[in-house]
Amino acid sequence: MTIPSYAEIKVGDQLPPLTTKEITRTTLAxxxxxxxxxxPIHIDIDFAKRAGMPDVFAHGMLNMAYLGRLLTGWxxxxxxxxFTTRFVAITQVHAVITCTGTVVEKRDGNLxxxxxxxxxxxxxxxxxxxxxxxxx
Amino acid sequence: xxxxxxxxxxxxxxxxxxxxxxxRDFSLATGQSDRIYFDHEAAQAAGYRSVLAxxxxxxxxxxxxxxxxxxxxxxxxxxxRVLHGEQAFTYGAPICAGxxxxxxxxxxxxxxxxxxxxxxxxxxxxxxxxxGEDAGSMTRxxxxxxxx
Numbered sequence: 001m002t003i004p005s006y007a008e009i010k011v012g013d014q015l016p017p018l019t020t021k022e023i024t025r026t027t028l029a030x031x032x033x034x035x036x037x038x039x040p041i042h043i044d045i046d047f048a049k050r051a052g053m054p055d056v057f058a059h060g061m062l063n064m065a066y067l068g069r070l071l072t073g074w075x076x077x078x079x080x081x082x083f084t085t086r087f088v089a090i091t092q093v094h095a096v097i098t099c100t101g102t103v104v105e106k107r108d109g110n111l112x113x114x115x116x117x118x119x120x121x122x123x124x125x126x127x128x129x130x131x132x133x134x135x136x
Numbered sequence: 137x138x139x140x141x142x143x144x145x146x147x148x149x150x151x152x153x154x155x156x157x158x159x160r161d162f163s164l165a166t167g168q169s170d171r172i173y174f175d176h177e178a179a180q181a182a183g184y185r186s187v188l189a190x191x192x193x194x195x196x197x198x199x200x201x202x203x204x205x206x207x208x209x210x211x212x213x214x215x216x217r218v219l220h221g222e223q224a225f226t227y228g229a230p231i232c233a234g235x236x237x238x239x240x241x242x243x244x245x246x247x248x249x250x251x252x253x254x255x256x257x258x259x260x261x262x263x264x265x266x267x268g269e270d271a272g273s274m275t276r277x278x279x280x281x282x283x284x
Contacts, residue, residue, distance in 0.1 A: 020167055027165070034161035036199035039215060051216035052283070060220040061195055065166035068191035072170070076182075077230070083191055084224035 003075060006110040006135040015101035015114070018070045023058050023095045031062045058091035063118045063127050070099035070116060075133050081111065085118075085129030095120040101131070110135050138211050138246050138255050138280065145210070145243045152200050156233035159187050162196060179232065187233040194225060194274050198239055198261050207243070207259060213280050221256065221277035228263070228270035236266040244275070255280040 021027075025043075032043050037059050040047040048056045064085055071080060091097070097118050105113040111134055118127040156176070163173035171178035172188045179187045189197075199205075208215050231237060245258035257278040263271040 030161070030165040034158065034165040035196045036158075036204055037196070038204065039218070041216065047216070060223070061192060062166065064223055065162075065190060065192050069166065069168060072191065077188060077191060078183075080191055080227050082224070082226050084222070086222045087220050 003079070004135060006106070006112065009103055009106065009112055009135065011103050011106060013103040015070060015074045015116075018066065018073060018099040020066050020097045020099075023062070023091065023093060023097065025056070025093055027062070028056060028058060028093070031059055031065075035059065035061060035065075037061060055093060057093065058095065060087040060091075060127070063087075063091055063097060066097055067099050067116050067118055067127060067129065070101055071114075071131055071133070074101070075135065079133045079135060080131065081134055082132040083129070084131070085116070085127045087126070088128050089124060089126050091120065091126045095126075097126065137248065137252065138213065138257065140246045142211055142243045143246050147206070147239075147241045150198075150201060150239045150241075152197050152237050152239065154189060154193075154197065154231055154233050154235045154237060156187050158196070158200075159189050159193065159233050162193060163190060166190065176233070184230055185232040185234065189231040189233070191225060191227070192223075193231060194237075194261070194263055194272055195223070195276075197231070197237055197263070198241065198274075207241070207257070207278070211243075211246075211257060213257075213278075217281045219279040219281060221279040222275075223277075224275045226273050228272045229265055229267070231263070231265070231271050235271075237271055238264045253282050255282070 101114045101116040114131045241261040248255045260275045262273045265271040
């Protein structure tokens with residue numbers, strides 16, 4: 001990994017985007033087990049329907065993990081200082097998520113502020129957030 | 137309505153060991169490819185004690201209790217009405233396989249919006265590792281829907 005340096009970063013720079021594989025029911029089952037989030041709304045369609053949802057839907061934290069990959073694909077994880085997101089919309093099964101990020105500010109202390117976003121194949125934003133990284 | 141007298145409630149410390157297999161499963165389930173998230177030697181070569189927990193793994197450590205939705209039980213919320221509103225992390229010492237992490241969660245706010253159609257709960261969890269180092273923190277906003 002070539003780590004970007006603080007000096008060479010410019011406001012407006014884009015992170016290399018990340019597009020995930022399609023989120024399947026298997027993805028949700030494996031993420032439920034691995035993440036420890038066993039909320040049945042994500043894995044049990046009968047439960048989801050009883051709760052008034054048309055189907056199960058993806059864990060918000062699955063998408064946040066994808067945004068995490070966007071960040072650690074750009075800088076080492078040790079550069080991360082803060083990482084925040086709002087869960088804007090529910091992510092349906094079969095979504096293909098693309099994560100993008102933009103440098104919005106350079107701060108003292110070699111800190112770079114980013115705006116980050118996860119959207120599905122229709123361009124609908126699912127997660128919108130910010131991150132702060134410290135660059136060499 | 138959620139009992140707002142729980143604002144300021146702090147849990148007992150919860151001690152959890154970071155399991156290598158779980159970190160690998162999590163990394164696999166989220167599509168990681170970097171070997172530091174899977175392999176002890178690769179992680180050590182990159183300067184970590186062992187397999188590195190990805191940036192959002194603290195959330196999973198907090199779920200690793202007998203009652204993973206402890207705050208839902210505590211606040212008497214119906215899990216079918218729960219949505220995750222916001223999530224934030226700050227970072228300290230890296231969390232690696234084999235670490236023992238102590239977690240303390242505080243209920244920092246409870247309030248309603250839209251005439252009680254939605255309630256919001258804010259939780260802050262702080263992590264300390266076995267060396268007494270700050271291992272980061274997370275805050276989450278839980279939304280409880282009450283369709284009218």
